[in-house]
Amino acid sequence: MTDVATEQGMAAAAGLGPNAFFQRLDASSEADWQTAIAFTGAEFGPLHVLVNNAFRGIGLQTLTATLEAFQSQFTVTTNGVFLGMKHAAPAMTEGGAIIN
DSSP: OEEEEEEEEHHHHHHOOOOOEEOOOTTTOHHHHHHHHHHHHHHHHSEEEEEEEOOOOOOOTTTTTHHHHHHHIIIIIIIHHHHHHHHGGGOOOOOEEEEE
């Protein structure tokens, strides 16, 4: 599993048992995607499934939200989907599925 919340992610993975792994990933960061996909390949071999489900839920109110807050949320939810597909697909050397 991945997230930007490292401490909570590590705790969640630990709670799932010894076969669960956590990797920090900012879905809007191409470098983080490259690192996460490389980690996954090194630990488990070819990738088979990507659940591309990043969302930055900051509760934007249309009338009071700043453009910067909107752009931050948009970047995670839109660019994150693109970057996930871009970097996961080549790692699916034996076939696989991407769930957006």
